[in-house]
Amino acid sequence: MNSAAARGIEAGSVDSQLADLAAASLAKEAGAQGAGGIGFEGVTVAYKGSIVLADFTLAVRPGEVLALIGPSGSGKTTALRAVAGFVRPVAGRVSVGGRDVTDLPPHARGIGMVVQNYALFPHMRVAENVAFGLRARHAPETEVRAQVESCLAMVGMAAFGRRYPRELSGGQQQRVAIARALAIRPDVLLLDEPLSALDAQIRHAMIEELARLHRSLPALTVLYVTHDQSEALTLADRIGILRDGRLRALGPSRELYRRPPNRFAAEFLGGANLLPVVIETPDAGNGFSEVRFGTTRLRALRPEGAAAGETRLLCIRPHNLTFVPGDPAANTVLARVHEVRWKGELHDLTLEAEGRTLRLASVPLRAPPEPGAVVSAYFAPDEATLLADEGDG
Amino acid sequence: MGESASGSASGSALALARPANLPAPSASLAPSSLGIVPPLAVLGIFFFYPFVLILGQSFFSSHGTLSLAQYAEVLGTGLFRNALFHTITITLSATAGCLALGLSLSIVIAFVPFPGARIVSRMIDTFIALPTFLVALAFTFIYGTAGLLNGAAMSAFSLSLPPIDFLYSQWGVILAEVTVYTPFVMRPLLASFSLIDQAEIEIASSLGARPFRILRQVIVPAALPALMAGGSLCLLLTTNEFGIVLFIGAKGVQTLPLLIYDKAIQEFDYSSACVLAAINIALSLGFYALYRSTLAWLGKRGAGLV
Numbered sequence: 142m143n144s145a146a147a148r149g150i151e152a153g154s155v156d157s158q159l160a161d162l163a164a165a166s167l168a169k170e171a172g173a174q175g176a177g178g179i180g181f182e183g184v185t186v187a188y189k190g191s192i193v194l195a196d197f198t199l200a201v202r203p204g205e206v207l208a209l210i211g212p213s214g215s216g217k218t219t220a221l222r223a224v225a226g227f228v229r230p231v232a233g234r235v236s237v238g239g240r241d242v243t244d245l246p247p248h249a250r251g252i253g254m255v256v257q258n259y260a261l262f263p264h265m266r267v268a269e270n271v272a273f274g275l276r277a278r279h280a281p282e283t284e285v286r287a288q289v290e291s292c293l294a295m296v297g298m299a300a301f302g303r304r305y306p307r308e309l310s311g312g313q314q315q316r317v318a319i320a321r322a323l324a325i326r327p328d329v330l331l332l333d334e335p336l337s338a339l340d341a342q343i344r345h346a347m348i349e350e351l352a353r354l355h356r357s358l359p360a361l362t363v364l365y366v367t368h369d370q371s372e373a374l375t376l377a378d379r380i381g382i383l384r385d386g387r388l389r390a391l392g393p394s395r396e397l398y399r400r401p402p403n404r405f406a407a408e409f410l411g412g413a414n415l416l417p418v419v420i421e422t423p424d425a426g427n428g429f430s431e432v433r434f435g436t437t438r439l440r441a442l443r444p445e446g447a448a449a450g451e452t453r454l455l456c457i458r459p460h461n462l463t464f465v466p467g468d469p470a471a472n473t474v475l476a477r478v479h480e481v482r483w484k485g486e487l488h489d490l491t492l493e494a495e496g497r498t499l500r501l502a503s504v505p506l507r508a509p510p511e512p513g514a515v516v517s518a519y520f521a522p523d524e525a526t527l528l529a530d531e532g533d534g
Numbered sequence: 535m536g537e538s539a540s541g542s543a544s545g546s547a548l549a550l551a552r553p554a555n556l557p558a559p560s561a562s563l564a565p566s567s568l569g570i571v572p573p574l575a576v577l578g579i580f581f582f583y584p585f586v587l588i589l590g591q592s593f594f595s596s597h598g599t600l601s602l603a604q605y606a607e608v609l610g611t612g613l614f615r616n617a618l619f620h621t622i623t624i625t626l627s628a629t630a631g632c633l634a635l636g637l638s639l640s641i642v643i644a645f646v647p648f649p650g651a652r653i654v655s656r657m658i659d660t661f662i663a664l665p666t667f668l669v670a671l672a673f674t675f676i677y678g679t680a681g682l683l684n685g686a687a688m689s690a691f692s693l694s695l696p697p698i699d700f701l702y703s704q705w706g707v708i709l710a711e712v713t714v715y716t717p718f719v720m721r722p723l724l725a726s727f728s729l730i731d732q733a734e735i736e737i738a739s740s741l742g743a744r745p746f747r748i749l750r751q752v753i754v755p756a757a758l759p760a761l762m763a764g765g766s767l768c769l770l771l772t773t774n775e776f777g778i779v780l781f782i783g784a785k786g787v788q789t790l791p792l793l794i795y796d797k798a799i800q801e802f803d804y805s806s807a808c809v810l811a812a813i814n815i816a817l818s819l820g821f822y823a824l825y826r827s828t829l830a831w832l833g834k835r836g837a838g839l840v
Contacts (some may be wrong), residue, residue, distance in 0.1 A: 258731065
């Protein structure tokens with residue numbers, strides 16, 4: 142294979158003009174045919190008697206990118222497979238574009254799908270792979286050729302139509318899989334961990350590509366399943382967090398990250414520090430509450446229904462903690478450095494304060510503190526939220 | 535490409551760094567060269583030598599002179615033409631039957647969920663282990679003149695003659711061979727089906743393909759190498775099948791292996807037997823080559839361009 146060409150594609154150096162033209166043409170078509178959202182209404186899926194998705198209700202808006210994240214076995218892929226028609230719910234209703242598809246076979250749903258291992262047909266050339274869905278729908282051959290050309294151009298693979306999948310790199314295969322899914326002009330695109338099999342560098346490039354693709358196809362509704370929160374935060378308009386088959390949190394990505402609604406969301410999305418605190422003054426003015434962490438008084442955003450004496454969890458993101466040189470100032474926690482790890486683009490420090498562990502992520506420090514040193518870690522009150530202490534979340 | 539470039543570069547560096555007094559690298563190959571001798575000797579003594587003897591014998595007259603007269607004599611007989619016709623007919627029909635039945639049954643077992651599918655799959659292995667003539671014997675009990683079916687039909691309809699009379703014909707032989715050799719197609723096919731990525735089938739379905747299209751365009755092409763392997767095996771085994779044909783004893787149905795047996799063992803005509811054996815070998819290899827090239831062509835045709 143032409144390795145130079147392959148490297149060019151993986152680095153994202155596509156013929157952007159051609160790609161944008163192709164995407165604009167597809168966007169026009171998608172807009173003309175109308176876009177469809179996805180609806181789950183009390184969907185329950187069980188395998189061999191064990192429930193893997195329980196009473197799942199969620200509405201993905203037309204044109205929205207919604208990411209479902211969660212630990213392994215949380216039910217996120219099952220939810221996606223229920224939309225595709227590969228699993229049949231034992232209860233509830235799945236709708237696409239307002240149409241109930243619960244009892245429809247997969248081939249009648251008109252949904253594009255991309256999976257982790259690409260699932261390209263190995264005996265077919267790239268162009269045949271992309272044409273497969275159109276031919277299955279008995280599209281006229283002239284339309285098949287035009288659409289294949291357009292979709293391959295959109296993902297920067299126009300020059301690779303005659304190749305077999307085995308002659309492509311992982312990133313290129315994923316682009317072909319995306320082109321194949323989009324060729325049938327779906328209203329809904331399901332992405333099941335599409336970048337998991339790629340190495341870090343290509344994954345970053347592909348995230349950008351996917352974001353660009355969705356900007357080009359604004360009418361396309363995307364349900365994106367991933368275990369990688371950075372993919373979800375970069376691409377998704379909203380994120381849903383699942384655990385044990387249930388939706389634990391849902392919200393706009395930025396909002397969910399900054400103001401997680403519960404302990405599980407705070408820990409799973411971004412690995413927040415959670416410190417048990419007691420509310421001293423529920424309304425300390427300017428929308429803040431005053432809390433006590435051990436002997437330290439701190440301020441954080443005032444939660445709804447907070448009462449004095451109540452125990453809450455103070456949620457602070459590791460990158461919202463900074464060192465304060467000199468004497469302790471307001472909203473600082475005195476902590477002992479336990480471990481210092483340099484990760485290239487940041488310093489990751491493990492601190493210990495009042496018997497609790499804190500993580501602090503900082504831009505690379507010129508002179509990082511030594512383990513055992515006592516430091517003051519500051520956070521802005523409006524970057525800290527107070528969550529209900531609900532056990533393990 | 536990069537890897538091979540760096541490999542050769544490092545190879546060059548090593549060659550440059552090697553002191554002149556070190557032994558040449560070819561010396562390290564000596565043990566592996568010697569290791570190939572025993573298997574070659576075994577193959578030579580037990581396979582190639584008898585094979586060459588048969589071929590050599592077929593080209594020498596009874597006076598020990600090199601001649602094609604024996605070929606002309608054997609090829610000119612009606613007995614040979616009849617045996618050749620039956621061999622080709624039975625081989626092609628049985629192989630086609632094995633492929634069709636094997637593919638159908640494998641698809642059902644692999645993709646149509648039913649209780650006991652796993653047990654059925656295991657039984658195929660058992661069937662492969664059985665001697666071939668057992669099926670012929672079983673067929674005699676079932677379809678034979680005095681078999682179960684004829685007995686039941688004669689008593690049910692008060693018939694004086696057995697109504698089912700296909701077993702002692704060419705079709706009886708073909709049916710028995712299809713029964714015996716179908717598992718040889720199924721075993722590699724089932725293994726191949728189990729390796730097909732389920733995601734490919736699901737994606738094909740989500741793209742709008744119905745089950746038959748998925749079967750035709752995704753599953754069967756993926757299983758083509760296994761189909762080729764099973765079909766090749768069937769082709770070779772049915773060309774050279776001896777036990778079933780002998781056991782069924784179909785009227786007027788003589789195949790090349792049976793004719794070789796008659797010439798060599800019953801008539802002591804070793805020269806003719808060697809000629810027939812040489813033709814039989816050529817036929818087997820010819821069928822095999824034709825089958826492989828046909829499937830290779832079909833495979834390429836199936837992967838044509840848009």
